[in-house]
Amino acid sequence: MHRPHAEPPKAVPPRGKHGCDRLDNFEEALTRHIPASDITFSFQIPHGKLEMSRLFQFMVGVLTLDIEHTNEVAVGTDPTLSMVITMGYNNVPDGNGEWELLYQVNETRKLSCFLEGEEDGYGEYYDCDPLALFELSSVHHKHYLVNIRLPIEDENLQEINQDIGSIKDLHIVEIHQTGGFTIIWLTMKSVFFPLVLGMMIFFQRRVNQLERAPLLMEKTILSLAIVMTFVNFPLEWLTLAFEIPAMLLISDIRQGACYAMLFSFWIIFIGEHMMDSVRRNSLKAYWQQTMAIGVACTGLLVFDLAERGSQLVNPFYSIWNSQQGSKLAMGFIILAAVCVCLYFCFLLFMVLCLFRNLRMKSVAFNSMPKNRKNYYQGLLYRFRFFMIFTLFSAVMTVVFFVLSQVNEVYNWHLDNEDQPQLHYTSGFFTGVYGLWNVYVLAVLFLYSPSHKDEPLLRQVDQSDGSQVEFEMTEATTSRPTVAASMAHPGATAPEVYQLLGKNAGD
Amino acid sequence: MFNVQSIGINSIETTENCDVIPGLVNRQIAICKRNLEVMDSVSQGAHISILECQKQFHNRRWNCSTVDPFTVFGPVLDNGTREAAFVSSVTAAGVAHAVTSACSSGDLVKCGCDRTVTGTSPDGFTWSGCSDNVAYGVQFSKMFVDARETKSRVSIERRLMNLHNNEAGRRAIEENIKIECKCHGVSGSCEVKFCWKSMPSFRKVGALLKEKFDGATEVAQRRVSSRRQLVPVNPNYKPHTNADLVYLQGSPDFCERNLAIGSLGTENRTCNKDSKAIDGCELLCCGRGYNTKIETITERCSCKFHWCCYVKCKQCTRTVEIHTCK
Numbered sequence: 001m002h003r004p005h006a007e008p009p010k011a012v013p014p015r016g017k018h019g020c021d022r023l024d025n026f027e028e029a030l031t032r033h034i035p036a037s038d039i040t041f042s043f044q045i046p047h048g049k050l051e052m053s054r055l056f057q058f059m060v061g062v063l064t065l066d067i068e069h070t071n072e073v074a075v076g077t078d079p080t081l082s083m084v085i086t087m088g089y090n091n092v093p094d095g096n097g098e099w100e101l102l103y104q105v106n107e108t109r110k111l112s113c114f115l116e117g118e119e120d121g122y123g124e125y126y127d128c129d130p131l132a133l134f135e136l137s138s139v140h141h142k143h144y145l146v147n148i149r150l151p152i153e154d155e156n157l158q159e160i161n162q163d164i165g166s167i168k169d170l171h172i173v174e175i176h177q178t179g180g181f182t183i184i185w186l187t188m189k190s191v192f193f194p195l196v197l198g199m200m201i202f203f204q205r206r207v208n209q210l211e212r213a214p215l216l217m218e219k220t221i222l223s224l225a226i227v228m229t230f231v232n233f234p235l236e237w238l239t240l241a242f243e244i245p246a247m248l249l250i251s252d253i254r255q256g257a258c259y260a261m262l263f264s265f266w267i268i269f270i271g272e273h274m275m276d277s278v279r280r281n282s283l284k285a286y287w288q289q290t291m292a293i294g295v296a297c298t299g300l301l302v303f304d305l306a307e308r309g310s311q312l313v314n315p316f317y318s319i320w321n322s323q324q325g326s327k328l329a330m331g332f333i334i335l336a337a338v339c340v341c342l343y344f345c346f347l348l349f350m351v352l353c354l355f356r357n358l359r360m361k362s363v364a365f366n367s368m369p370k371n372r373k374n375y376y377q378g379l380l381y382r383f384r385f386f387m388i389f390t391l392f393s394a395v396m397t398v399v400f401f402v403l404s405q406v407n408e409v410y411n412w413h414l415d416n417e418d419q420p421q422l423h424y425t426s427g428f429f430t431g432v433y434g435l436w437n438v439y440v441l442a443v444l445f446l447y448s449p450s451h452k453d454e455p456l457l458r459q460v461d462q463s464d465g466s467q468v469e470f471e472m473t474e475a476t477t478s479r480p481t482v483a484a485s486m487a488h489p490g491a492t493a494p495e496v497y498q499l500l501g502k503n504a505g506d
Numbered sequence: 507m508f509n510v511q512s513i514g515i516n517s518i519e520t521t522e523n524c525d526v527i528p529g530l531v532n533r534q535i536a537i538c539k540r541n542l543e544v545m546d547s548v549s550q551g552a553h554i555s556i557l558e559c560q561k562q563f564h565n566r567r568w569n570c571s572t573v574d575p576f577t578v579f580g581p582v583l584d585n586g587t588r589e590a591a592f593v594s595s596v597t598a599a600g601v602a603h604a605v606t607s608a609c610s611s612g613d614l615v616k617c618g619c620d621r622t623v624t625g626t627s628p629d630g631f632t633w634s635g636c637s638d639n640v641a642y643g644v645q646f647s648k649m650f651v652d653a654r655e656t657k658s659r660v661s662i663e664r665r666l667m668n669l670h671n672n673e674a675g676r677r678a679i680e681e682n683i684k685i686e687c688k689c690h691g692v693s694g695s696c697e698v699k700f701c702w703k704s705m706p707s708f709r710k711v712g713a714l715l716k717e718k719f720d721g722a723t724e725v726a727q728r729r730v731s732s733r734r735q736l737v738p739v740n741p742n743y744k745p746h747t748n749a750d751l752v753y754l755q756g757s758p759d760f761c762e763r764n765l766a767i768g769s770l771g772t773e774n775r776t777c778n779k780d781s782k783a784i785d786g787c788e789l790l791c792c793g794r795g796y797n798t799k800i801e802t803i804t805e806r807c808s809c810k811f812h813w814c815c816y817v818k819c820k821q822c823t824r825t826v827e828i829h830t831c832k
Contacts, residue, residue, distance in 0.1 A: 015613075066707075073810070130542060151783075152812070173704075425698075
């Protein structure tokens with residue numbers, strides 16, 4: 001609680017040489033006849049001698065309020081907090097210097113406060129939901145300063161801030177990514193980037209060596225690798241030298257592209273292994289699924305561009321703060337959720353079809369010559385391995401996600417020493433990230449077309465290097481009752497051949 | 507327990523101030539001189555704990571009245587009663603609370619993100635997070651408030667009792683730390699959830715300690731495997747935990763005025779005629795009966811708070827019956 005010496009727009013630090021004249025409580029303001037428009041809540045981020053680091057990547061501010069309930073004064077029914085906010089920065093050690101103005105905005109927030117327990121009149125504090133205050137996409141400076149004033153009249157001389165009850169104090173909780181995590185994260189990116197890039201080049205060369213045109217499956221895998229490389233590219237290193245306010249937007253887009261690609265990949269992967277008589281090998285065959293993904297992603301992209309885009313100009317802005325905005329945002333998110341649900345229905349349906357087909361087709365192997373049987377069973381084995389790996393990765397992701405949501409809160413109460421749960425959440429993130437990178441590497445490796453198996457139907461070489469997993473460890477695990485009509489090798493060969501996704505060359 | 511406001515010092519700025527604060531023992535004076543920047547918060551903590559005590563006990567026979575600036579509550583604390591137990595715990599909690607608040611608003615240079623009292627390092631901030639640094643507040647309270655319990659001043663059992671209750675007061679804060687969270691992620695999803703710890707309001711701490719006061723355990727000092735310990739007098743009772751209050755002897759009834767035991771009596775106290783509880787006239791007046799006066803009072807009503815910072819009210823006049831103990 002402070003009163004500035006100078007007129008507003010200027011940002012005033014809470015203490016120090018240029019600091020404000022300090023008020024210890026509001027009774028003092030009353031006795032000194034200081035009007036509300038002259039009272040500034042001043043926050044310096046971080047405190048005292050500490051400094052922000054560029055490694056922090058982003059900075060989120062949350063406002064919490066101490067509002068007292070008394071017999072005489074209560075919070076109104078639909079309270080709105082109107083603030084005049086100034087944000088400044090400087091890079092002088094200890095923050096004892098002139099502050100440069102960064103932003104100056106007027107913002108309103110709806111308060112949501114309630115009383116815990118019975119109202120016994122005096123001195124209770126309301127339990128108010130924390131308010132999202134700002135979201136900065138780059139932490140380029142060493143010290144930041146936030147000044148908040150709560151005026152009683154707006155430009156049109158309308159009364160504002162009349163329903164907010166008896167405010168005792170404001171607090172800002174500042175959240176950033178810790179330096180250590182950024183380093184680990186960037187190191188991981190820098191390691192995976194060349195790995196996936198290298199593997200991608202290897203894959204592309206293998207595809208180019210083929211005599212035929214690349215198949216849809218191969219194109220998809222290549223796009224997946226390109227998107228993963230795009231995600232892996234350690235662009236964040238640049239933030240250590242330059243101010244890039246669009247970084248959060250870029251990383252959201254990168255992440256969104258990654259989800260979209262992974263979802264498309266699964267659909268096409270399953271579809272191309274379907275082993276029914278439909279010939280796909282073209283994106284058109286998957287229009288329903290890709291459209292669902294497309295609509296979901298576009299919805300989220302529009303929302304994200306609106307939210308993060310406006311934050312480039314005004315970091316205090318959020319779609320959720322206005323009523324129409326939050327309805328619109330909710331609309332986009334519901335649309336996206338519906339599309340994702342539709343997608344998963346399609347996916348589930350296709351997986352069920354696939355397993356039914358697989359079970360029927362495996363019968364056919366028994367009547368094949370040994371070489372060919374081994375070859376196809378190898379393909380099946382690779383496919384099964386891959387399905388299990390996919391499922392494992394997906395399950396791990398969901399489990400980690402749920403754990404990081406639930407466990408965090410759960411464990412906080414018990415910690416006395418350090419904050420271990422914070423570390424495991426970071427662990428989950430790096431773990432999931434590493435897992436999906438390994439996944440993409442595995443796809444590239446296992447599905448890169450072999451230049452050796454051109455004459456595959458004449459002779460299948462057991463020692464084929466790139467397909468080690470052909471060894472018949474699992475033999476024939478499923479041995480369903482033989483359906484006579486399926487046992488004709490000539491009829492099944494081209495279909496089973498689809499396992500490879502190579503029906504073009506047949 | 508000390509009361510800085512009573513000696514007319516608003517702020518403890520020099521080491522000389524430490525010498526004149528009433529009620530400090532030598533060790534506390536030394537701590538005061540070493541930690542000048544924290545001392546304002548300490549005195550703030552002592553102040554809020556007195557207010558909180560009075561708020562929690564305003565309708566009981568012993569209503570936490572302060573008697574003189576030097577000993578603050580007077581001789582009522584000389585014996586190891588429940589009241590003494592409450593005062594110890596609420597003071598220790600008040601100091602921890604006020605120091606933590608000051609730390610969170612950046613008023614204390616010494617207190618950073620590190621979880622020790624011994625200084626701060628900027629590295630701690632870069633590589634890990636900070637929440638309300640309750641650990642620092644609690645540590646400081648432990649150092650400063652517990653320094654009173656020297657061997658020479660009080661008996662060993664009383665020392666054990668005070669130390670236990672101080673700890674219980676600090677536990678009331680530590681065990682009621684609130685977790686608040688904010689989501690962050692692609693398109694506002696809860697992909698990452700940031701959580702931080704925030705201290706409970708001191709009102710809540712006071713209410714909790716009042717509950718502990720009502721359920722306090724009577725204990726006696728025993729030697730358990732060569733260590734002196736406080737054990738419940740009644741072996742059938744559940745043993746107390748670190749967060750419970752303990753006392754050594756029963757309290758007087760506080761009915762009659764007896765300054766030697768710190769009882770102000772309940773004569774002329776206002777009571778509630780319709781209540782059957784302790785604030786009711788029957789119990790509060792210890793069966794002596796009560797006087798009833800009819801008064802016309804003017805009070806504030808239909809108030810509206812104007813930011814900042816005054817309350818504008820209408821004046822309402824009504825006639826009320828006031829009951830006071832004989």
